[in-house]
Amino acid sequence: MYQLIQSVLHDREETRALHQVIAALIAAEDGVTEQMSARHYFLHNDILRCFEAGCQQQQKPAHFYHSSAIGRLIHCTHELILEGDDVWFVLRPWIGSQQIWRFDRDLTTPTLMTPSALLDARDRWVGRYQPNLVELDLSSFYKNEPSISDPRSIGQGVAFLNRYLAHQVSDNPQYWLQTTYDVLSHQVCDGIPLMLNDRIQSGEELVQQVKAAIKFLGTRSRHEAYELSHPEMQALGFEPGWGNSAGRAQETLELLDYFITTPEPAILEAFVARFPSVFRVTLVSIHGWIGQQNVVLGRPETLGQVVYVLEQARALEKALHEEIRLAGLEFLGIQPHIVILTRLIPNCEGTQCELPVEQVDGTQNAWILRVPFREFNPKVTENWISKFEIAPYLEPFAIDAEAALVKHLGGRPNLIIGNYSDGNLVAFLLSRRLNVTHCNIAHVLEKPKHLFSNLYWHELEPQYHFSSQFTADLISMNAADFVVTSSYQEIVGTPDTLGQYESYKHFTMPGLYHVLDGVDLFSPKFNRIPPGVDEAVFFPYSDKQKRSNESGIWLNELVFVQEEERILGKLDDPTKRPILSLAPITVSKNLTGLVQCFAEHPELQARCNLILVTNKLQVDEAASAEEAEQIQKLHGLIERHQLHGKIRWVGIRLSVRDMGEMYRVIADRRGIFIHFALFEAFGRTILEAMVSGLPTFATEFGGPAEIIEDDKYGFLINPTNYSDATRKMIEFLDRCDADPSYWQEVSDRGIQRVHDDYTWQLHTKQLLLSTKLYSFWNYLHRNDRESLLRYLELIFHLIFKPRAATILENHMSRER
The missing domain is CATH 3.40.50.2000 (Glycogen Phosphorylase B;)
Structure with missing residues (x-):
């Protein structure tokens, strides 16, 4: 960007045009929002509009607006702040990146600035500057992690990790052979080994026995049930889980053999997809009315989330039934178990939201498990609570829900999926305590939804309590093993707009804390996995x-x-x-x-x-x-x-x-x-x-x-x-x-x-593949993640809990 800025400043016509844009913005302040009026803070659309009007007024050719140096500079300027004799430009030269430049008012001396300096300027803009404010920076925890280099590949974390792991296997085959053996030997369900038994003791033995098993299965009919081969396969060191027939088990073993000898991303993905490691899934959705009879799904603020969770539960159970069948585990009595974890609401207005357990319609083993909030003030906790006021009850709920969940499932889940800010925070607490893979699904993040919500959090706090919500988002999106979004734009937006997650990169909560780097947008944890529709309900009019x-x-x-x-x-x-x-x-x-x-x-x-x-x-x-x-x-x-x-x-x-x-x-x-x-x-x-x-x-x-x-x-x-x-x-x-x-x-x-x-079929296929791959990845890097999780726990205890306590204090004094 330095060369582009110099090109503008060394061209008299373009420098004059830049001065005119700034003057036009100031003159037009009567037309912008009251919060911004006379405060000299301008956003991308205002800046573009003034530049376009100036080009039209001066009868500039089209290329001056689109492709001149100033045109390119204005198009990537997302914020412009006038502060005394300084002009701040927040530039976004490409998706997922930001640069901060400060000029003097004459536009002669550009200086590249740090995020910390910009956040101080924003605090001064709202009149809440405070020196030595707490600064949160998560960038160091991602420095040694693999990173996506091409912005177009953001949201394709599984594909990236497949390529990365295949490359790592090529570089160090002996290490990865032993690691693969360790992972396979630890695959159990309720104490039942699913892949290997103790007849195989090392990676080298695994290679030999895989070849022997492939040779043996080649002598059997491809359609023969695996149970008939089980005694011979067990003697070779293999347990059920490789396939429901001799042919499918042989294919799975051949994929492993190919990957060991010829590590390619497509082979790794195909093998991991067949991995029988997910049987129990918990979907956490705290604040909505989740019910099926005599109930209007959710409240208006949560309707979409409740429909999503119910449909996802049905689709997951169906997909897991098929995976278990194809893996050959039905004869062991293994069945999928899905739980939607939510809160029990005593004053349920004639619905069934006071039932502790309810089966999800159309499923064999998917359930709504409702755990009540601790009482505190029953005039509050016995009723529905808005998503903006639910923060004080989340940690006690997570503690109580842990025991109820493990009892209902008969063990730990293999995957916990959080939904929205509160559900993801509970998912973080549960996954931390149970050592379970955590998937984060936000649906929508509130901070970018409300303009200047972080800058004016003090004024908005009585109604929205954004301080606890934004902190919960920051914790859970970083704690999650992987993040599922419905669209690419949800992560990094477009050339003209910030993505929802991108808005957490650098931001200030004036008087509370600064976030110097809140999320790594190029982390392979992000995956675009859009939902489907319930095809039993939504189908063509011609049917x-x-x-x-x-x-x-x-x-x-x-x-x-x-x-x-x-x-x-x-x-x-x-x-x-x-x-x-x-x-x-x-x-x-x-x-x-x-x-x-x-x-x-x-x-x-x-x-x-x-x-x-x-x-x-x-x-x-x-x-x-x-x-x-x-x-x-x-x-x-x-x-x-x-x-x-x-x-x-x-x-x-x-x-x-x-x-x-x-x-x-x-x-x-x-x-x-x-x-x-x-x-x-x-x-x-x-x-x-x-x-x-x-x-x-x-x-x-x-x-x-x-x-x-x-x-x-x-x-x-x-x-x-x-x-x-x-x-x-x-x-x-x-x-x-x-x-x-x-x-x-x-x-x-x-x-x-x-x-x-x-379709939900596509969604669940990719979701389960992601779960298996990230579980494998975290098995390798579990020690590296510990420092990040401890840092996030500090944020939880030192920032989130005190903010939540202020909400509880207000609730305790309510009369109704």
Whole structure:
């Protein structure tokens, strides 16, 4: 970046343009947020907008904006802070990297600065500078770890580790031969050896016996059950676990033999995938209502997570049944055991969330295990507790849950998967105590979701308690053996936006601590493993045999005809093409923006009806001030623009099965689905709509950009640019009118996209492979991780627990 900066500063025209951008930003401060006004702190979009306006005003050629030195500098400037006589530039020259440069106000003396200096400047900006603040730096713990070099490979940790380990085996074959023997000889389930017995005592003996076993199995019929060969194989030193037939066991042994002699990544992955090492899995999801009968899944803030966990549990049990069968372990009586660990809620409002144990529907051995919070103040702990106020109960819960979990499983789990900040912290505590592989799934990280939430944590603390939440995130994402994300952007964003995990790289909690390096984005622990959809619920509208006629008739009446207090609007022409939006009422889902966009474009109103399906309709139903404000805005927009005959707002919480049929009902009428969120971490409803056959228009900000290739599997839109979003919808309608088969083409491509890349079968296959590989990796590096885990325990005890204690103090004084 130094050469680029010098190029700008040594060109008079470009230096003048840079001064003009800064002057324009200051002049435009009346138009930015109140927090930023007159405080001289500017973000990427503000900077780009001012530069673009200046280029247009000065009639600069296009290359000046895009490819001149100043154009390239402005495009990678993500923050600009004016402080006295200094100008701070936070540059992001490429994905996953940051550089900090400080200039004097005349832009003549650039100085490369440290993250610590920038964090001090940010503290001064909010008026909370404090010298000698605690500094957290985790970079040293990753220095001796293998690191991904190409940003395009971030999120492909398993593939990277396969290549790395194969290379290591080539360099030191004798060490790795003995290590492989050690790992195989330690594979047991409830004391039953699964791979090797004591007839094989070393790596050298393993090589000899593998060849003998391959030769022996070659004399048997490939389809012969392994049990028939078991006595002879046991005499050679091999236990069940290599395969359910002579042919499969021979294949597995040949993979091991090939890997020992010709270590290649593909062979290692194929062998590890067959490793019978995962039988008991615990999914930790603390704060949601997790139930199946007489219960609305989760609360609005946790609905997606609860659906994800239930579907993942079913898919994992199915996948493990198949793995155990193929490994030949059924005749030993080994079965998968899945537990969703959550809290028991005494005041469960008529649901079954007070039951200690409940079987997951559609499974043989997957269970919801509910452990109550310790009482403290029962007026708080006997009720549902928001994710923002749950921190004080997590450590006691983990201690109590450990005993309940081990008793229920009949032993330790092989894998613990944390969900969200609180679930991941409990997963960290449990995995630390039980010495179990820990997988971190965040779903969404709150810090990047709320602009300046870390800088203004003092002001936001009474409502959100971000200090404990962000600290929990920092601990768990580093403690986890591996991290699963749904999208690449979740990790490192795009050239124009920071990733959610990337936002934890350098940040300040003014007056509390500085994070100089909070996460290694190039660590192979990150893996992009997107979820699937429940194909028993979400399937194409054309699959008539699977559909419920009764549900379809009811939903048609509900959406297009029926009049009742939970529905707003009566359509003037119900035959017009429907535009469906199905979402909770939050600022980020931007339903108010969608209604405003629809109201501003008469052509769209003339050709389509807008169908909103939400969980609530009236202000008095709102669970928060934010939700009440959004509901009120929606009512105001509909009244102001007189949309009652063109819009239907269904404020009913539908069951999951009814949601599936809702998509299909809209597809029957050749409708479309629109996801108008300002930002979406992934977008499960997008998958649900696409696999149901609905052509889908989705926000270009976040994970949807990875699901949808624009104008192929669907359409990406900018929800802040109403004219452009509408243009895309009108163009689609015109093409459908010109070619009646076009709607079907887009529908079919969307269905195929989901079937090819977004299924629970693919998800569980990659998740289990990751578990096995990282368990193997951590067996080799368990001593290296100990120092990191002890450092994180210090953060937990010295920072997290005192912050959580302040929440508990407030809870203890509550009367209701």
